[in-house]
Amino acid sequence: MEQRLANTWRLTVNEKKFIETALHSDLRVDGRRPFDFRELTVKFGREDGSSEVQLGMTHVMGFVSCQLVQPYRDRPNEGTLSVFTEFSPMADPSFEVGRPAESAVELGRVIDRGLRESRAVDTESLCVVSGKFVWSIRIDLHIIDNCGNLVDAANIAALAALLTSRRPECSLGGEDGQEVIVHPPEVREPLPLIIHHLPIAVTFAFIGDENRVVIDPTHFEEGVMGGRLTATLNANGDVCAIQKAGGDGVMQSVIMQCLRIASVKAADITAKIKKAVDSYNTERTLRKIKRQPASVAVHVSEPSQTEVKELSKKHKEKSMLKSEESQSDDMEIETQFSEHDGTTRRDSSSKSFVGGPSSWDPYSKGVDFDELQASLASRGEVMPVEKLEKSRHDKPYEGESPNLLADSAAPLLAETTETGVEIKREKTLKDAVKPKHKRKKKASSNTDAS
Amino acid sequence: MANQTIKLGSGLRQDADTISAMKAGVLRFSNPHKYWVESSQKRYVPCAGDAVLGIVVDCKADNFLVDIKGPSLAFLPVLAFEGGTRRNIPKFEVGTLLYVRVVKANSGMNPELSCMDSTGKAAEFGPLKDGYMFESSTGLSRMLLSSPTCPVLEAFGKNLSFEIAVGLNGRVWVNAESPATIILVANAIMKSESLSAVQQKILVERLLKRVQ
Numbered sequence: 001m002e003q004r005l006a007n008t009w010r011l012t013v014n015e016k017k018f019i020e021t022a023l024h025s026d027l028r029v030d031g032r033r034p035f036d037f038r039e040l041t042v043k044f045g046r047e048d049g050s051s052e053v054q055l056g057m058t059h060v061m062g063f064v065s066c067q068l069v070q071p072y073r074d075r076p077n078e079g080t081l082s083v084f085t086e087f088s089p090m091a092d093p094s095f096e097v098g099r100p101a102e103s104a105v106e107l108g109r110v111i112d113r114g115l116r117e118s119r120a121v122d123t124e125s126l127c128v129v130s131g132k133f134v135w136s137i138r139i140d141l142h143i144i145d146n147c148g149n150l151v152d153a154a155n156i157a158a159l160a161a162l163l164t165s166r167r168p169e170c171s172l173g174g175e176d177g178q179e180v181i182v183h184p185p186e187v188r189e190p191l192p193l194i195i196h197h198l199p200i201a202v203t204f205a206f207i208g209d210e211n212r213v214v215i216d217p218t219h220f221e222e223g224v225m226g227g228r229l230t231a232t233l234n235a236n237g238d239v240c241a242i243q244k245a246g247g248d249g250v251m252q253s254v255i256m257q258c259l260r261i262a263s264v265k266a267a268d269i270t271a272k273i274k275k276a277v278d279s280y281n282t283e284r285t286l287r288k289i290k291r292q293p294a295s296v297a298v299h300v301s302e303p304s305q306t307e308v309k310e311l312s313k314k315h316k317e318k319s320m321l322k323s324e325e326s327q328s329d330d331m332e333i334e335t336q337f338s339e340h341d342g343t344t345r346r347d348s349s350s351k352s353f354v355g356g357p358s359s360w361d362p363y364s365k366g367v368d369f370d371e372l373q374a375s376l377a378s379r380g381e382v383m384p385v386e387k388l389e390k391s392r393h394d395k396p397y398e399g400e401s402p403n404l405l406a407d408s409a410a411p412l413l414a415e416t417t418e419t420g421v422e423i424k425r426e427k428t429l430k431d432a433v434k435p436k437h438k439r440k441k442k443a444s445s446n447t448d449a450s
Numbered sequence: 451m452a453n454q455t456i457k458l459g460s461g462l463r464q465d466a467d468t469i470s471a472m473k474a475g476v477l478r479f480s481n482p483h484k485y486w487v488e489s490s491q492k493r494y495v496p497c498a499g500d501a502v503l504g505i506v507v508d509c510k511a512d513n514f515l516v517d518i519k520g521p522s523l524a525f526l527p528v529l530a531f532e533g534g535t536r537r538n539i540p541k542f543e544v545g546t547l548l549y550v551r552v553v554k555a556n557s558g559m560n561p562e563l564s565c566m567d568s569t570g571k572a573a574e575f576g577p578l579k580d581g582y583m584f585e586s587s588t589g590l591s592r593m594l595l596s597s598p599t600c601p602v603l604e605a606f607g608k609n610l611s612f613e614i615a616v617g618l619n620g621r622v623w624v625n626a627e628s629p630a631t632i633i634l635v636a637n638a639i640m641k642s643e644s645l646s647a648v649q650q651k652i653l654v655e656r657l658l659k660r661v662q
Contacts (some may be wrong), residue, residue, distance in 0.1 A: 013545040018582040022629035
């Protein structure tokens with residue numbers, strides 16, 4: 001009993017009074033105005049799907065992982081989404097191990113509701129085999145430091161983690177065509193999740209007898225507040241969820257005012273998250289491209305196949321890419337280079353196509369060279385479909401490329417040109433076959449519903 | 451030198467002939483051969499003679515239970531006030547902020563506090579009214595209490611009027627006429643922990659310019 005008393009954090013009478021009196025003159029103890037958010041920083045880990053969010057001194061980490069499971073019987077073709085929270089006693093002495101507090105449960109529920117009810121995550125795209133295998137997305141939220149407004153910070157952490165998480169690509173194979181093959185990330189590039197919009201939680205606290213409204217309450221303000229309201233909105237101003245659990249009653253007009261403020265804040269926060277995610281993705285592609293020349297060098301050293309000629313060509317291309325990358329600060333040169341690069345590649349590919357079906361360009365992103373070389377013949381017919389699919393998945397990226405380019409993303413530019421080339425190549429090679437028909441055929445044979 | 455005795459304080463430990471540091475911090479010594487390591491931490495280790503800021507947690511018949519950020523709650527005997535008798539026991543509601551002195555701090559038992567100085571006078575000890583209390587590290591408290599007055603406090607003191615009480619347990623109380631002043635001083639103090647003397651002065655000047 002006494003130990004628990006010693007561990008519980010408490011406010012003094014002085015602080016309570018001071019917070020209320022300061023609010024009378026629209027001041028808050030950390031120097032903010034009533035409708036100012038604290039500083040928000042979003043960072044990402046080395047792994048996909050991990051994020052670290054700092055809102056003032058509040059610190060939350062988010063992890064997204066996925067697993068193949070059997071779907072619920074009433075929704076055979078929908079993946080599942082679940083949120084787990086972990087409140088470490090390191091974050092706040094009042095958190096106890098193994099016993100989730102009321103606030104911990106509420107936090108998980110609010111975030112879960114915001115994501116689920118607004119259908120922010122496309123769960124249908126997570127289906128692999130209807131009724132048998134779907135992806136289950138698990139969001140783990142670790143509270144590292146509690147300085148108030150955990151809901152908003154944890155929500156941002158969850159969104160940032162979801163935006164950067166990727167699930168392994170899988171296809172159906174085996175003798176009966178019912179066996180699910182999960183491709184490791186080295187073999188096939190993992191796919192990002194489809195997120196339709198970002199539901200942002202914005203918390204308001206009502207303090208004092210006059211129910212003065214403050215946004216993003218700190219730990220101290222949470223100790224004083226009479227009531228709290230969490231509104232979850234997206235950047236378009238659509239209300240996804242509202243949480244007002246007990247506490248002081250609030251006027252309807254106040255709620256409407258809160259929602260208006262929240263929609264502005266949600267737009268701000270969405271922009272911040274998007275910016276952070278974009279820079280992460282740029283860095284990720286950079287890392288990927290830097291890695292490739294090494295693998296090529298290994299292959300060049302073993303001159304066994306007829307593709308050596310092709311390989312050397314590709315090597316040239318890559319070195320060109322590299323030079324392009326090095327000159328990323330100069331946009332003009334960059335575009336020149338990429339154009340040049342594109343033409344050369346087209347040339348090389350058209351030349352290599354003379355060789356027959358075995359000359360599928362292995363230099364397409366996400367396809368590992370080893371694997372391709374090993375099962376070139378067997379996969380020759382699967383490849384186009386896969387590529388089509390890839391280009392389909394890449395469309396959102398292409399759409400975003402203009403503002404990404406502003407961030408001097410040379411490799412990304414290269415990537416987009418590459419996809420463009422791919423599509424063209426596909427047309428030149430398989431212009432007899434309609435791509436639509438191809439996709440259908442794949443859907444029937446593979447039922448890879450991604 | 452060989453037959454001199456030295457006294458080791460917190461953070462130092464003797465293993466046979468060697469003395470090793472047990473925590474990160476600055477090695478300090480006072481003249482008759484006392485050595486200790488001073489570090490900055492959020493937790494407070496009670497030490498007899500320290501003046502601290504405590505929060506009343508519970509009122510018992512004989513003691514007030516006071517939170518002083520230590521590993522366990524401290525006892526403040528109801529008679530440990532100037533002229534304290536059974537008749538005039540002070541009444542503190544839970545959450546009252548007290549400026550108290552640690553009298554006993556033995557390991558394994560709760561520390562004992564007092565609201566009197568060693569001569570039995572109230573001195574400055576007792577409940578603090580109004581104002582704003584914030585928590586920081588023990589290092590910051592020591593910096594604020596250091597003997598050439600800390601640059602932040604000196605710079606503010608020339609321009610603003612405010613009251614301050616610093617507890618060695620890392621709690622600081624500030625009071626002034628207007629809430630704006632309190633917020634200004636409190637945030638400047640919290641920010642100044644990692645700044646040098648010159649930087650502190652610049653910070654204060656900039657803040658004062660913005661306010662006036």
